[in-house]
Amino acid sequence: xxxxxxxxxxxxxGLATGFELVRQGTPVTLFERNDAGRGTSWQAAGMLxxxxxxxxxxxxxxxxxxxxxxxxxxxxxxxxxxxxxxxxYRDEGTLIVADDRDSAEALRRLFEFQxxxxxxxxxxxxxxAREIExxxxxxxxxxxxxxxxxxxxxxxxxxxxxxxxxxxGGTLHEQTxxxxxxxxxxxxxxxxxxxxxxxxxQVLVAAGVWSxxxxxxxxxAQPPVRPVKGQMLQLRRKTPxxxxxxxxxxxxxxAPKSDGRIVMGATSEEMGFDTTVTxxxxxxxxxxxxxxxxxxxxxxxxxxxxxxxxASRDHAPLLGRTGAPGVCMATGHYRHGILLTPVTAxxxxxxxxxxxxxxxxxxxxxxxxxxxxxxxxxx
Amino acid sequence: xxxxxxxxxxxxxGLATGFELVRQGTPVTLFERNDAGRGTSWQAAGMLxxxxxxxxxxxxxxxxxxxxxxxxxxxxxxxxxxxxxxxxYRDEGTLIVADDRDSAEALRRLFEFQxxxxxxxxxxxxxxAREIExxxxxxxxxxxxxxxxxxxxxxxxxxxxxxxxxxxGGTLHEQTxxxxxxxxxxxxxxxxxxxxxxxxxQVLVAAGVWSxxxxxxxxxAQPPVRPVKGQMLQLRRKTPxxxxxxxxxxxxxxAPKSDGRIVMGATSEEMGFDTTVTxxxxxxxxxxxxxxxxxxxxxxxxxxxxxxxxASRDHAPLLGRTGAPGVCMATGHYRHGILLTPVTAxxxxxxxxxxxxxxxxxxxxxxxxxxxxxxxxxx
Numbered sequence: 136x137x138x139x140x141x142x143x144x145x146x147x148x149g150l151a152t153g154f155e156l157v158r159q160g161t162p163v164t165l166f167e168r169n170d171a172g173r174g175t176s177w178q179a180a181g182m183l184x185x186x187x188x189x190x191x192x193x194x195x196x197x198x199x200x201x202x203x204x205x206x207x208x209x210x211x212x213x214x215x216x217x218x219x220x221x222x223x224y225r226d227e228g229t230l231i232v233a234d235d236r237d238s239a240e241a242l243r244r245l246f247e248f249q250x251x252x253x254x255x256x257x258x259x260x261x262x263x264a265r266e267i268e269x270x271x272x273x274x275x276x277x278x279x280x281x282x283x284x285x286x287x288x289x290x291x292x293x294x295x296x297x298x299x300x301x302x303x304g305g306t307l308h309e310q311t312x313x314x315x316x317x318x319x320x321x322x323x324x325x326x327x328x329x330x331x332x333x334x335x336x337q338v339l340v341a342a343g344v345w346s347x348x349x350x351x352x353x354x355x356a357q358p359p360v361r362p363v364k365g366q367m368l369q370l371r372r373k374t375p376x377x378x379x380x381x382x383x384x385x386x387x388x389x390a391p392k393s394d395g396r397i398v399m400g401a402t403s404e405e406m407g408f409d410t411t412v413t414x415x416x417x418x419x420x421x422x423x424x425x426x427x428x429x430x431x432x433x434x435x436x437x438x439x440x441x442x443x444x445x446a447s448r449d450h451a452p453l454l455g456r457t458g459a460p461g462v463c464m465a466t467g468h469y470r471h472g473i474l475l476t477p478v479t480a481x482x483x484x485x486x487x488x489x490x491x492x493x494x495x496x497x498x499x500x501x502x503x504x505x506x507x508x509x510x511x512x513x514x
Numbered sequence: 515x516x517x518x519x520x521x522x523x524x525x526x527x528g529l530a531t532g533f534e535l536v537r538q539g540t541p542v543t544l545f546e547r548n549d550a551g552r553g554t555s556w557q558a559a560g561m562l563x564x565x566x567x568x569x570x571x572x573x574x575x576x577x578x579x580x581x582x583x584x585x586x587x588x589x590x591x592x593x594x595x596x597x598x599x600x601x602x603y604r605d606e607g608t609l610i611v612a613d614d615r616d617s618a619e620a621l622r623r624l625f626e627f628q629x630x631x632x633x634x635x636x637x638x639x640x641x642x643a644r645e646i647e648x649x650x651x652x653x654x655x656x657x658x659x660x661x662x663x664x665x666x667x668x669x670x671x672x673x674x675x676x677x678x679x680x681x682x683g684g685t686l687h688e689q690t691x692x693x694x695x696x697x698x699x700x701x702x703x704x705x706x707x708x709x710x711x712x713x714x715x716q717v718l719v720a721a722g723v724w725s726x727x728x729x730x731x732x733x734x735a736q737p738p739v740r741p742v743k744g745q746m747l748q749l750r751r752k753t754p755x756x757x758x759x760x761x762x763x764x765x766x767x768x769a770p771k772s773d774g775r776i777v778m779g780a781t782s783e784e785m786g787f788d789t790t791v792t793x794x795x796x797x798x799x800x801x802x803x804x805x806x807x808x809x810x811x812x813x814x815x816x817x818x819x820x821x822x823x824x825a826s827r828d829h830a831p832l833l834g835r836t837g838a839p840g841v842c843m844a845t846g847h848y849r850h851g852i853l854l855t856p857v858t859a860x861x862x863x864x865x866x867x868x869x870x871x872x873x874x875x876x877x878x879x880x881x882x883x884x885x886x887x888x889x890x891x892x893x
Contacts, residue, residue: 370793414749414800415811421797432794436818 139164140487141325141335143313143349144342145171147289148465150296151210151476152339155484157303158217164333165305166325168312168345172293175343176472178367178442180390180398181289182381183207183474186254186281187229190245194252195498196451200471202495203478204285210477211287217299223288223393229381230259230268231279234426238385239277246279256281268380270430286381288392289473315351316340316462323461326351337487338462343445344408346466355505356459360467362408362443365401366416370434372397378428386423389431396437399424410441444469453501454479455492463487464501518543519866520704520714522692522728523721524550526668527844529675530589530855531718534863536682537596543712544684545704547691547724551672554722555851557746557821559769559777560668561760562586562853565633565660566608569624573631574877575830579850581874582857583664589856590666596678602667602772608760609638609647610658613805617764618656625658635660647759649809665760667771668852694730695719695841702840705730716866717841722824723787725845734884735838739846741787741822744780745795749813751776757807765802768810775816778803789820823848832880833858834871842866843880 140156142149145167153163165171185200211224233239249256257280264278265271271278301307308327315326316338324334340346344362372378378391390398402416417439424431447453447467452475457464465483468475482493492500519535521528524546532542544550564579590603612618628635636659643657644650650657680686687706694705695717703713719725723741749768751757757770769777781795796818803810826832826846831854836843844862847854861872871879 368793411814413811414747414804414813414815417796417815418800418804418811421793421800425793425797432792432797434793435790436793436796439815439818 137322137334137336138162139335140337140339141333142166142339142341143316143325144340144345145297145307145309146174146341146343147172147176147293147296147472147476148468148479149339149341150293150300151480152341152465152483153305154214154217154296154300154303155480156487157300157305159484159488161488163305164335165300165307166311166313166327167307167309170309171297171307175442175444176293177290178440179289179473180367180388180400181287181292181473182229182284182388182390183286184229184281184284184381185474186249186256186284187231187383188470189252189254190248193451199478199495199499200474203475204283206477206481207285207287210480211292214292214295214299217302218295220291220295220298222292222295224285225287225393226285227380228280228282229284229383230264230271231281231383232264232271232275232427233277234272234275234384242277242279249279255283268378268382270376270378270428271382272427272429275427284381286390287473288394292473313349316349316459317351318459318462320460339465339483339487340462341465343466343472344443346445346464352457352459352462356457356462358453358464358466358501359448359504360445360453363446363469364404364406364409364441365444366412366420366441367398367400367439368417368420368436369438370397370399370431371395371437373434376430376434382428384423384427386426387420389424389428397431397434408443410443412439412441416441448504452479452499454483454496454499455486455501457501458505516701516713516715517541518714519716519718520712521545521718521720522695522704523719523724524686524688525553525720525722526551526555526672526675526851526855527847527858528718528720529672529679530859531720531844531862532684533593533596533675533679533682534859535866536679536684538863538867540867542684543714544679544686545690545692545706546686546688549688550676550686554821554823555672556669557819558668558852559746559767559779560666560671560771560852561608561663561767561769562665563608563660563663563760564853565628565635565663566610566762567849568631568633569627572830578857578874578878579853582854583662585856585860586664586666589859590671593671593674593678596681597674599670599674599677601671601674603664604666604772605664606759607659607661608663608762609643609650610660610762611643611650611654611806612656613651613654613764621656621658628658634662647757647761649755649757649807650761651806651808654806663760665769666852667773671852692728695728695838696730697735697838697841699839718862718866719841719843720845722845723822725824725843731836731838731841735836735841737832737843737845737880738827738883739824739832742825742848743783743785743788743820744823745791745799745820746777746779746818747796747799747815748817749776749778749810750774750816752813755809755813761807763802763806765805766799768803768807776810776813787822789822791818791820795820827883831858831878833862833875833878834865834880836880837884
């Protein structure tokens with residue numbers, strides 16, 4: 136039996152899982168519709184922030200997020216060693232700030248919930264926050280410091296992971312959209328837009344928001360992911376302005392990278408596959424950023440863009456075997472694609488190599504949607 | 515004697531004056547450092563609005579602005595006929611709007627001044643203004659309607675003028691910076707960055723903010739122009755949103771073009787030759803636009819940029835003979851380069867062809883600065 140894994144999708148999940156597989160000796164062919172690492176993962180901000188986001192998700196997802204963050208430093212080192220590239224992993228921590236009475240009250244509720252859950256977080260006055268991050272707005276009254284919430288330069292990480300994947304012997308086909316997946320217990324296959332059929336031992340669908348567009352899967356096996364648009368912009372640091380921590384305000388966050396980029400985001404819009412940058416999107420981000428870090432006012436705006444987060448119906452990822460024989464899935468990572476990369480790559484590689492589904496993956500089986508979904512389709 | 519005119523600078527002034535000269539039979543060679551029509555003139559908004567701006571300038575400049583606007587329709591038709599292109603001349607008029615008590619009071623003072631000067635303007639309530647422009651903000655309380663203030667699509671106009679100039683036999687050298695001007699009463703010359711020396715009958719410097727950088731002129735003959743940075747952005751019209759008039763709010767203006775572009779501007783910054791687009795610049799423009807036309811919120815942002823207005827010490831243009839023999843100048847048009855193009859082109863062509871300085875040009879002689887300037891330089 137062919138043991139080659141065919142990966143559909145060259146974002147952070149496809150590249151990192153491919154890398155894990157090839158470095159452990161499993162051959163991989165990866166198909167990417169455009170350029171590898173230049174889709175949704177490239178458009179992210181690279182925040183690794185389970186603690187800051189705990190209020191917004193199920194606790195089971197928090198557990199997975201936390202576990203993935205725990206694995207991040209080792210995973211980053213492995214990618215750096217295999218690629219010879221630096222991914223700019225930064226552990227200064229995250230500051231969540233409040234800029235008025237309402238947001239201070241919401242911040243207090245978040246802090247109390249974080250403490251109940253035993254998280255390592257600190258409540259700071261505005262003055263204390265400015266001691267560790269001097270460019271915070273003078274009028275900020277309170278902050279939560281999350282020292283365990285780190286960040287990475289996702290663009291560097293993607294280039295490094297792609298290099299590492301190829302360095303370990305992975306085969307990468309770019310500009311090669313897959314249109315059809317052909318399930319089969321022994322020899323599943325993919326068919327590209329050019330009509331080429333490629334057979335392997337297993338197929339891994341890791342195509343983010345495009346995962347649902349693949350032909351050949353039964354409705355039950357199709358992942359219920361939809362795009363959630365996020366508009367973003369990038370500033371360029373300019374002396375004397377500086378920022379060391381990720382800063383999360385009520386309406387925007389700022390993630391400073393070591394190369395001088397400051398990534399700001401993000402709107403959250405249900406607009407289908409629309410990726411236009413709008414007047415209102417930019418306005419809200421600039422206002423939200425300026426209110427918490429007014430020193431951004433004079434910084435150059437380098438780039439603006441919109442990305443599409445792959446969101447499932449419960450906003451948790453789809454990780455594991457599907458109802459289609461020979462086809463696994465790792466998609467639907469929503470806001471957490473970069474954060475969840477190590478645990479996804481390692482556990483999916485284990486599943487694909489050994490057939491063993493770890494307890495980390497079990498709650499996130501793609502098959503949890505099949506019941507609901509089959510009731511929505513005609514008999 | 516050689517009657518060829520050497521024009522330095524391929525913006526709206528250089529191209530249009532060159533066009534006037536060649537169509538009347540005077541040979542012209544035009545040197546442009548980059549691509550013709552793609553500098554400051556391309557970055558403008560194309561508003562032809564002497565009435566709206568009357569409060570901000572000397573009355574002598576208002577007279578020149580008004581005269582140039584009077585000539586615009588004929589000039590546009592001439593360029594359109596020679597180029598076979600449409601320049602999108604629009605005469606719906608301009609609305610100046612107020613969005614709070616302070617700006618309404620300032621608007622009232624402007625209106626009274628306009629009436630004193632005998633301008634054809636109307637005072638509208640917010641409701642009346644929304645009758646003619648339904649997408650104005652509901653909370654606007656007052657507006658001045660300036661039916662005589664028109665606009666043109668400056669980008670189309672530049673492409674048409676460039677085409678017309680060449681169609682009439684003008685010689686255009688792009689990517690050809692001029693570094694030196696060599697004054698001479700009979701055979702002045704220019705020297706390009708490549709070291710080529712070209713001799714002509716007269717030289718016309720129309721290089722906008724770069725006019726001051728030319729070597730070879732005495733300090734007295736150097737035009738005292740400095741760059742005044744203006745940040746801008748472009749939206750794209752999307753149904754059902756529509757806008758017919760130029761709208762000028764307290765903090766931003768919107769100029770809708772017939773091809774669906776909506777040009778928004780502009781900051782006014784003394785930053786030297788810096789052309790970075792900043793977080794604060796975009797923020798202020800988006801806020802200023804949204805406050806007067808909230809429907810822009812969902813429109814795509816197509817493009818952002820910063821242009822450099824060539825401002826003289828008194829903010830009026832420099833038009834006519836310089837102290838350097840054989841060298842004329844048409845620069846320093848500041849906010850009014852597009853508006854002042856017809857009167858500048860026609861009167862400068864007349865001066866270059868006949869030696870006659872019209873009464874339109876007299877108040878704007880470049881030599882008005884020589885006295886002051888010579889007292890600033892060492893003996």
